[in-house]
Every structure is written in structure tokens, then in C-alpha cells.
Amino acid sequence: MFVQVLKVLDLAQREYTDNQGVKQQFYSKGFLLLADFGLFYAEAVQETALSLDKAKIEAGACGFARVYFTAREYNAQNGTARYSNDVTLAQLNIV
Secondary structure (H helix, E strand, O other): EEEEEEEEOOOEEEEEEEOOOOOOEEEEEEEEEEEEEEEEEEEEHHHHHHHHHOOOOOOHHHEEEEEEEEEEEEOOOOEEEEEEEEEEEEEEOOO
């Protein structure tokens, strides 16, 4: 989909321990994007986040994005089912 980049967040890095007990690094980079259907936040993770960070994309740039939309169910404090959307940015090619 064609998008305009409205905001680029800094690369985030955190350490975690995997299932085998080995310390690993988790990387993420967020983008506020505008598409024909509206405004949304998408996050790139791991190698994609590192690659997009090196690309030095700036607000105002336009390009084609490949994203994956997922919905997550969780329980609110009062026990009712709630939902949130997650958008993973898999590719961003600036034109």
C-alpha cells in the first residue's frame, strides 16, 4: 500500500532471555503512517527495524509499505474481553 511517513520513532532495543536461557536482543522501530484509509501506527521488528533505521527515513517521505494486521484479544481489569490491533511493518520502500 502507498503511505506517507508522518513520524519516525527512534530504534528501541531491549535484552531478553530466550527459551534456552540465552540472552538475546530485541529491536523495534515505530512509524506513524498515513494511507488512503487513514492514519495508523506500525512497528518494524528485528532485522527489518535495523534495516529501516539505517535507511534514515524522515517524516514526509512517501513510499510503498507491506504490513500485516492482526487482532489480539485480552481481558480488561473487569474481566470483559477486549481487542487491540497490531500492525507489523515488513517492508517500506521510499520512492
